[in-house]
Amino acid sequence: MKHLLTATALAAVVSVAAAGSAVARDQIRIVGSSTVFPFSTAVAETFGKTSSFKAPVVESTGSGGGIKLFCAGVGTDHPDITNASRRIKNSEVEKCAANGVKEIVEVKIGYDGIAIGQSKAGADLKLTKKQIFLALAAKVPSGNSMVANPYKLWSDIDPSLPKTKIEVLGPPPTSGTRDAFVELVMREGAKAFPDIKKLGKKEFRAISDRMREDGAFIEAGENDNLIVQKLEANPVAVGIFGFSFLDQNADKIKGAEVEGVKPTFEAIADGSYKVSRSLYFYVKKAHVGVIPGIQEYVAEFTSEKAASDEGYLADKGLIPLPPADRNAMRKGATGLVPLKM
Amino acid sequence: MTEPSFEKIAGPGAAMANSKGLMPDREAALVRRRYRAEARFKALGVAAIVCAISMLFLLVGSIISTGWSAFYQYEIALDIKFDKAEIDLTNPRNANYGGLVKSALSAQFPEVSGRTNKRTLYGLVSSGADYQAMEVVLDDPSVVGNTRRVWVLASDDIDSLLKGFIDRSLPEADRRVKNKELVWIDRLKTDGRVRWSMNTVFWKSGDSREPELAGFWGAIVGSFFTLLVTLALSFPVGVLAAVYLEEFAPKNRWTDFIEVNINNLAAVPSIVFGLLGLAVFLNFFGLPRSAPLVGGIVLSLMTLPTIIIASRAALKAVPPSIREAALGVGASKHQVVTHHVLPLAMPGILTGTIIGMAQALGETAPLLMIGMVAFIVNVPGGVTDPSTVMPVQIYLWADSPERAFVARTSAGIMALLGFLILMNALAVILRKRFERRW
Structure with a gap:
């Protein structure tokens, strides 16, 4: 028994000591958005298999969390690349620079559509952004004043809509999908009312960004698969989720028309379906040449094999950039042109 | 201090029953009630256990019923021609095995033409097929120059179809597997080029973005x-x-x-x-x-x-x-x-x-x-x-x-x-x- 104890104690000491002298990293580290995660991982895997480098480690931390880690400093302890489902903010670039991360290369990889979907068994929905705002905002205009949202049925908003209960499952505020939905749909919908539009930025956002809390809008968690399952079980419910989940579950759920356009691959790619956002990743230029393979990874991500209409990322649900933008982006990315805000 | 009397300890009923040796109706009713209360209590306990066990069975049952199909995988046989011109035996890892797999599929379905059709055809097999072809060469370099039948993994959608998870009666637009793919797969099936095997990838490899290549x-x-x-x-x-x-x-x-x-x-x-x-x-x-x-x-x-x-x-x-x-x-x-x-x-x-x-x-x-x-x-x-x-x-x-x-x-x-x-x-x-x- 004594031997066992000494042996385990020794093993503990040795393993800690071994880690203290951690060797230089030979593997790219990527953090960031959970929306970009499926694409980033697909590239990482292919990159690991087809190059002489190790497959990068990709963490899903959310866009904001990723940028925070990315901007923490230069050196092998910090990630080399961060994915983001929104553009990096000015304040974040400044924070980066303050920590010594001065040169950042921005790579735009494509678009992600946000679908408003429902079960195949439900009645077809044809919505406008104004109607979605009226269905989901906490406060809506009525006459000359703002009142707590009184709408219970879709047909209360507009008689052309089905006579079913408003029941919308959406992402929680921590999710990038929610941010994008608010920005692309709720704010646009609110702008349809001149009285709200002329408000100051703060008052406007207080109305446009607040979702109702009386049970008609349900925060269903970050897992889009869960939302899809709930839609299947409840034909009345409507869900808000990423396009790739609609694409994968086309036999069970259908997308609602927004402003007369259905969420399809083509409609998002040509820009006619408006509820879509750009996806990015950011590369720390100071790490290029220190951590092996960064340039090659960027080249793989922006290659036609990955990022074109027929690339493997399109199979995963990424909506690619138009060819001209793609070429310009590839040039900037492989040339590692730093970002200027 | 006097000793507490028996009556004080056991209650008046007990003393009465003890002294007279018989129970009045009121006492009998009390006893019956106590037995009933005990029976109810026991029944509640049993109900709690039944409830817990049925939850457990429901949970485990649902996990097993959705998960068992991941333990086997469908494979497709391809006659891959290991071309001498393509494979450099001094560096066999560098050859274009993807190209070899694609030409084997094209040879199997010579009538398929057009870029999109061919792309769909190549999508029948997993992207891991390339590495399976490479493994064949690494195991046995003598295969170079010959044609050999290699069983490669089907892609995840085809695998789901063969496992019966995709409803063929749905309209084509609602299916991940399109009509032409159904025709190809049915032909491969009648040719005996489709089989299932145990999913060894699951127990042998790391994570992957392709479900059929993802391992635990x-x-x-x-x-x-x-x-x-x-x-x-x-x-x-x-x-x-x-x-x-x-x-x-x-x-x-x-x-x-x-x-x-x-x-x-x-x-x-x-x-x-x-x-x-x-x-x-x-x-x-x-x-x-x-x-x-x-x-x-x-x-x-x-x-x-x-x-x-x-x-x-x-x-x-x-x-x-x-x-x-x-x-x-x-x-x-x-x-x-x-x-x-x-x-x-x-x-x-x-x-x-x-x-x-x-x-x-x-x-x-x-x-x-x-x-x-x-x-x-x-x-x-x-x-x-x-x-x-x-x-x-x-x-x-x-x-x-x-x-x-x-x-x-x-x-x-x-x-x-x-x-x-x-x-x-x-x-x-x-x-x-x-x-x-x-």
């Missing part, structure tokens, strides 16, 4: 390394702390304070340990992110209180007569502990340790903060290599859009449950075999 082995190895570190740290520290507190420490305010704190530590939510790990081990000591080493240290903080509490209970259960006897024949305190008390308490200590380890095995929250929730293709080779653990792998798959990951998720859960049952069974066996009752 990377996560199993990651869990193993993490638990190794946890055990190496928490077992000696936990047992020594317990021995000191139980056998040597004086009973005073300080030891009371320590005891209260250990008990509180056992109730701290695990995410707190993750934050601690991030702040101390990653930011301060600069240990590597996503490494089983840090994961193990964090989890050992979590299991320490469990081990200390279980070990103290086991030490307490050793009767004082053993200690006194040993002291009586002249053993030192140290000898009493290491020669007699510890060996006798060991089965109980090990049981507690295993239960603590099983808890650590299922933990994800603290690992989130230290970067172990990550996509990692390579199977880790040591405690400082980036890795995930089993529950994290399950979480990542559950979040993936591809439908075929649903079955993989459940299969992963089954594997994790299997390990947990194994560990708990070990604890039970240890207890049954070696524990001594006094």
Whole structure:
């Protein structure tokens, strides 16, 4: 028994000591958005298999969390690349620079559509952004004043809509999908009312960004698969989720028309379906040449094999950039042109 | 002081029944009511057990019914022509095996033309087919220059179709598998070029974005390394702390304070340990992110209180007569502990340790903060290599859009449950075999 104890104690000491002298990293580290995660991982895997480098480690931390880690400093302890489902903010670039991360290369990889979907068994929905705002905002205009949202049925908003209960499952505020939905749909919908539009930025956002809390809008968690399952079980419910989940579950759920356009691959790619956002990743230029393979990874991500209409990322649900933008982006990315805000 | 009368103790009814030897109706009704109350109570207990067991069956049943299909996979036979011009035998890894697989498919369906049609055709087999073709060459270089029938994995959608999860009667637009693919697959089937086999990829490889290539082995190895570190740290520290507190420490305010704190530590939510790990081990000591080493240290903080509490209970259960006897024949305190008390308490200590380890095995929250929730293709080779653990792998798959990951998720859960049952069974066996009752 004594031997066992000494042996385990020794093993503990040795393993800690071994880690203290951690060797230089030979593997790219990527953090960031959970929306970009499926694409980033697909590239990482292919990159690991087809190059002489190790497959990068990709963490899903959310866009904001990723940028925070990315901007923490230069050196092998910090990630080399961060994915983001929104553009990096000015304040974040400044924070980066303050920590010594001065040169950042921005790579735009494509678009992600946000679908408003429902079960195949439900009645077809044809919505406008104004109607979605009226269905989901906490406060809506009525006459000359703002009142707590009184709408219970879709047909209360507009008689052309089905006579079913408003029941919308959406992402929680921590999710990038929610941010994008608010920005692309709720704010646009609110702008349809001149009285709200002329408000100051703060008052406007207080109305446009607040979702109702009386049970008609349900925060269903970050897992889009869960939302899809709930839609299947409840034909009345409507869900808000990423396009790739609609694409994968086309036999069970259908997308609602927004402003007369259905969420399809083509409609998002040509820009006619408006509820879509750009996806990015950011590369720390100071790490290029220190951590092996960064340039090659960027080249793989922006290659036609990955990022074109027929690339493997399109199979995963990424909506690619138009060819001209793609070429310009590839040039900037492989040339590692730093970002200027 | 007078003795309390019998009536005062047992109540008036008892005295009456005792003295007269018969029960009036009121008393009989009371007894019947008591029996009924007991029967009701027992029925509630049985109902609770039935309720719990049916929940368990529902859970396990749903996991097994969705997960069992992940344990087999469909394969498609291709006659691959290993062209001498394509493969350089001095560097066989560099050849374009994707091209070879594609030309084998084209040769199988010569009538398919057009870019999109060909792309769909090539999508019948997994992107892993290239590596399977490469493996064939690496195993047997003499194949170069010949044509050989190779069984390659079907892609995830085709696999789902062959497993019967895709409804052919749906309109084409609603299906992931289109009509022309159905025709091709049916032809391959009648040619005997489709078969199923056990899913060995699942047990052999790391994570992948393609469901048919995604394996659990990377996560199993990651869990193993993490638990190794946890055990190496928490077992000696936990047992020594317990021995000191139980056998040597004086009973005073300080030891009371320590005891209260250990008990509180056992109730701290695990995410707190993750934050601690991030702040101390990653930011301060600069240990590597996503490494089983840090994961193990964090989890050992979590299991320490469990081990200390279980070990103290086991030490307490050793009767004082053993200690006194040993002291009586002249053993030192140290000898009493290491020669007699510890060996006798060991089965109980090990049981507690295993239960603590099983808890650590299922933990994800603290690992989130230290970067172990990550996509990692390579199977880790040591405690400082980036890795995930089993529950994290399950979480990542559950979040993936591809439908075929649903079955993989459940299969992963089954594997994790299997390990947990194994560990708990070990604890039970240890207890049954070696524990001594006094």
